Amino acid sequence: MLEPNSKSITVVPAQAVSSKTDEERASWWDQYKVNAAAQLSPTALKVLEADARYIVEKALPGSDGNIDADAWPEEGLRTGMVIGSVQSGKTASMLAVASLALDKGVDVVVLLAGTRVGLWLQTYERMLSQLDGSSRDTAYARSSVRLILPQPEDVLNPDRMGPTSYLKPSKATLAVRQGIPMIIVVPKLDEHLLHLSRMLKNVLSSTILAGGDRATTMLVLDDEADDASVLDSATSDKVTPRFIAALWSGDHHNSSSRDANLRASYVAYTATPQANYLQESHNPLAPREFSAALRVAGHEGEITPRSLTYLEPNGIRGYYCGGDMYYDATSFLSGPLTVSWPYPELRPGETESELAERQEVLRWEAISAAIRSFMVGAAARLLIDGRRYSDVAGRVFPDRNTLQAAMPRAHTMMFHPSVRKDAHFAAAEDIARWSRALPGNERNIELPEGDDGEPIVALDPAGLAVRLQLEEEKWRACYSSFEHSRLALSSFPGAAYPRLDEARWTEVYSLLVNEIFPNVALRVLNSDPAADDHPRFEPTETAEGWRSPEDLLTIFVAGNILSRGLTVEGLATSLFLRSSTEPAADTQMQMQRWFGYRGAHLPFCRVFLLEDQLTLFRQYNIRDRALKSLVLRRMALPQDETAAGTLILEGLDFVATSKIETRKIPLSPGPSPQIRLVERSNPDLASHNNGILVSELGRGRWDEIDAARNVGRIRSEPIGLLELADLLDQLRYTQHDPSLEDELSRRWASLQHSLGLSDPLFRPPGLNPMPYRVRPQSCPYAMAAYLRLWHALGTGHYAPGFHATDKADLPWSQLDGRTTPQFYLAVRSGEKQSTVSELRSLGIGAMIRGIGPNDRLNTLWGSRGYDSSGYFGDQFIDYHYHGRRPVPRLRDGDTWRPRGHPGLALFHVISDDQGGPDMVTLGLGLPHGGPDHIAALRR
Known part of the structure; x- marks a missing residue:
């Protein structure tokens, strides 16, 4: 079973539209359910459906499968919030809601797919394969059922079209005349939103709206809504939230529906809703009609009544691994999964330069411990699976299935060195130095230069082999720690992880030298939001055949780019050394990409950080549970109580969000x-x-x-x-x-x-x-x-x-x-x-x-x-x-x-x-x- 939040795409053949009548055609939900079932357990699928139906009923109220236009406020807008967890399957819920809304008769579904082009295309491909049940080659066959904008050929080719070209008013007008719904997937970039609002205003003119036999409905689903969708104050110059409102208002100075016959519902999805709730007084996108919280798989809980987790019968391999597993002081897992060091404070009689020296030594110690854990974990997983990177590296395979049969599972590491982008490149250079240095001599290593005069930032297999020989006991201790984690997990249902026998260390040693060191990659993700730069875990098809993904075994160095919607497949090791003078809970919660459905390789998961940061993460987790518990209780009430206010908590040492000015009460x-x-x-x-x-x-x-x-x-x-x-x-x-x-x-x-x-x-x-x-x-x-x-x-x-x-x-x-x-x-x-x-x-x-x-x-x-x-x-x-x-x-x-x-x-x-x-x-x-x-x- 794939991870429930996996970005991997399962393609179900498109329906043969021409050979089926409307009565025979499967519902949108039935079609999406088939795709979701390929990734979710039956229990997870039931939870997904129950939560999606709740959201649709709140966003598009009605009865007997119909939408009641009279249930909207006078301004013709309903707003709501859906709170998930980091990497917990929010996109799966969003697509489920879209499918049920289409079945209910919504006319326009707009998916706002983040602020980065990579996320946009990722969401678009998931929509195409999982919601529509088609591919770029078969999407045309369903043109009589719906209109998708952009169309696959407009954005999934190397020469990607811009919004002026891919937003085609003629096709949208035809869809309105034919009475078929539109599904529009756009990035949350101002240019795209501006062109979309203009197109919708022209296509859904007052004349067209007045000519229908019912009100036209629009559902806007906003992924990562705590980012560009936040409006920090009523006088802010920020225009993105206003451009989003213009999708139904037609005017970025107004947020009400522009026509009495147009009903709009805006649903914000996020794992960190602090700013969204605190902006209620001035942002038209703030949740006013309802809130919902998504549940995650765990070792306890029922489908009804709702609780933070639900019991996953398949056991720990299907559990969501979040803050409770990493930070709960009562959990026997928190020790093995988190490795921390005391924050170095100035000692009595110590000079500032001496403190700086101790801090530098500690930094290298943390880098060393994290990389050793990452590489030994990779070798141990190869030992268990019997696969080798050398079997797929550089080879061309005749088809995808043959490649995947030979391909090792992704095994990755993430390093957050600093908020500063220049520090990311410096951190990557330090990792390259570490691979070439004798232990303790890392700072004295000069990297070789390339033809362009720039240092070659890559790991050195020979240097790593020398370090392994000199530090063998430390590397072997990592191997032993994974066995200790396996034993700690053994009491959970489904925790039949293979035993890591100490006697097989020599095999692990050999795999490190021959498989890990020559194939590990080092990448800095430091791109512009408009660039399609993201980790790549899917096989690629070339003219010669199929090639393995480039990031099967990669150390990623980055900052905020790894905190917005990107799933790092196979993430086993995280090194978090960034700091902040005034930490913000929502920002730092999004950076915890080690969260997710990691049960398949949980014994190998580690987070390396300083104790003061670990304390902050623990406090964030407690407050996150408090917020979700409140929303879950309200979901059980006869009437939604979002208007009664939603309590946002912070701490003495951190703020809830830096996006809105707050005071501590x-x-x-x-x-x-x-x-x-x-x-x-x-x-x-x-x-x-x-x-x-x-x-x-x-x-x-x-x-x-x-x-x-x-x-x-x-x-x-x-x-x-x-x-x-x-x-x-x-x-x-x-x-x-x-x-x-x-x-x-x-x-x-x-x-x-x-x-x-x-x-x-x-x-x-x-x-x-x-x-x-x-x-x-x-x-x-x-x-x-x-x-x-x-x-x-x-x-x-x-x-x-x-x-x-x-x-x-x-x-x-x-x-x-x-x-x-x-x-x-x-x-x-x-x-x-x-x-x-x-x-x-x-x-x-x-x-x-x-x-x-x-x-x-x-x-x-x-x-x-x-x-x-x-x-x-x-x-x-x-x-x-x-x-x-x-x-x-x-x-x-x-x-x-x-x-x-x-x-x-x-x-x-x-x-x-x-x-x-x-x-x-x-x-x-x-x-x-x-x-x-x-x-x-x-x-």
């Missing part, structure tokens, strides 16, 4: 959140808030905290998280009633959906919704939502992406104990007589605090406990009463209560400096152990 309100907003504008609301305290004082037993000081009272019995949350929600303010539409509010809806809760976490009054007047850390309703969240996570609900406030490096799911605290209610008494009679009768006085603009206290907490009187301060007033130890020390700046200690909700009675009635507010003391994460919100 923590979840936890901190150790001592204080509600500094007071109500004095509306006497009724002020009286209501006072009544909350009076009511609480009437419940349970309240004791003097310290009779000698008269600092206040405390209730003897604590309350739980939910009871305290309900209390906070009772507070009312003239100037603060947060709107549920605010993005700060919508994140709570995202968290509610992530946890599968039926009741909302965030419950503002909703009497007069308005923008936030205080930060979330000072908002009583946000505090209440946080307490409800803590309760849910502590009582069995689960969602990825959280960590505890005192254990930032440990996912919430891996915590040994998840205790939920109790809170003591107390009231701080001041020296001024209260205006509230019930408080006066209890001897509770009001406190004097400075009140600034917008009725906000300059500070809430009073006594700081810095004297020697034995009073610990208002923030720890309950410690003073209970005698609990240890007591947090304000002086040290660590005001968190220890994990397991109770919390505090301290009422404050504030005197109005303008002579009005007293006002009530609260401050909280939270113990460590609550949930936290950092949300990314637009600036």
Whole structure:
């Protein structure tokens, strides 16, 4: 079985259109299903279909196989997002959606195939063979069923036509008259989009649209939608997203459908949707109607209900190998598959030049370890398969099948040295030097020059043989490590990998010298986006016959070109040494090309990197799981909740995306959140808030905290998280009633959906919704939502992406104990007589605090406990009463209560400096152990 994300093309003979009636002809889905079945297991095919049908129903709503034009918004545009994983089969889903949409009667399908010509042609060939069931030689036979633009002869020949030639209005006009659908595959390049929008505007004119018996529908499927399709701001000069919108609007200054009889649906496919969600306010392509997440094959999960993975009966060889397999600290595989070194920091007494020397030595060590692993793995695979590169190198075969019967499987390596393009060539030269150098002498090697005076950047077989002889034990250790990986994988279903016998090392040694060293290639992929420069893994047909692919055994050196849609077949070794001053999760996630359906050769897979980068990759994976889990839960709801907002997480050391300016918003309100907003504008609301305290004082037993000081009272019995949350929600303010539409509010809806809760976490009054007047850390309703969240996570609900406030490096799911605290209610008494009679009768006085603009206290907490009187301060007033130890020390700046200690909700009675009635507010003391994460919100 081929890898599910393989770019290899399976050609099914085209239907004999002339000999079949419309009734006899197979549906688009049935035809595509035959092609997909050649690459997918029956279970994977069921999942592919289920997810594709969900997407089509959301993109092209209707019933009984028909499209309901009335289901579109007034502007005639529906937008949605489909989130996949890196190299997980997003294109397969996109083609499945196209097939089902064609069966449903969509009139125009546009496939936007990335920003590189190589990706465009790759997607075009897959569309032709897998969706249409034809080839460049047989596509003409289906001309009465559909129109494909460009036509094969226009782009699959060496003299490739441009958009002015391959977009043929005459053929498109004929297709419209005949009532047959159009399938258009274009790159996401401005020139192509501009010409396509003009052609569609002319072919689907208002007169033509008005003459139909139903609305005309257009489905635009955008591959790699987080790239050129992102609009960083409303005032951005970037035109690609606007040119995409012009496909249905006819005008890049507008995004609505240009005609009431034209309905458009835009579906964005990506593995990194952070920027797409964050651009909602200004990009017409942002997902507004729906979101979907694609599942991947794994060792657990069902088709229904949806989860991150589904059980693949064929076992590990059909599993998707992603972040959970490489980075999960609880997995026994993460050790064998990732090899890391501590990031070299400046040591005490060390000079900058000494540090630079250590860094250089470490760099050569990483290069050495990666290349040894790559080459030994290649030799071991030849040993297992019994095939040889020398049997196919330079030979011509009479047909493709004969070639493939003799051809070894692809075995490749990828090196990410830097974001700078010039560094790619320098890195390739370093690999060439390494092959010629004695161990430790790499920097002193001069490469020979070619006739043009440029260095010859190629591996030296003789030099490699010398290095193997001198470092044999290190090379042999690689061979042993692959056997250890095989044993670690052996418990998985279907993991019948052949044993790598130590006694056969001499055979591996011989294969290295005679097969690997003479045939390994070194390539720098550093091309212009408009060039067709990409790895080549398919056999090529020449006038003499068939030749093997040029990249069967290749080390690729490149940067971002390897992060957009290109599948590196047989990738076994990845060396990631690039760095960034402000890492962006979406950019670096796309670079993880070692992800994919690698199960067939997983024991040989390795990623070499520094530990700080490995930590980042682990955090990206956790946040990726959190986002997909949210979308999957929403897919199960009766109504899509995309409009409720989608929470995007980032970290202290990285941003979610560099494409949109964001700000970091923590979840936890901190150790001592204080509600500094007071109500004095509306006497009724002020009286209501006072009544909350009076009511609480009437419940349970309240004791003097310290009779000698008269600092206040405390209730003897604590309350739980939910009871305290309900209390906070009772507070009312003239100037603060947060709107549920605010993005700060919508994140709570995202968290509610992530946890599968039926009741909302965030419950503002909703009497007069308005923008936030205080930060979330000072908002009583946000505090209440946080307490409800803590309760849910502590009582069995689960969602990825959280960590505890005192254990930032440990996912919430891996915590040994998840205790939920109790809170003591107390009231701080001041020296001024209260205006509230019930408080006066209890001897509770009001406190004097400075009140600034917008009725906000300059500070809430009073006594700081810095004297020697034995009073610990208002923030720890309950410690003073209970005698609990240890007591947090304000002086040290660590005001968190220890994990397991109770919390505090301290009422404050504030005197109005303008002579009005007293006002009530609260401050909280939270113990460590609550949930936290950092949300990314637009600036």
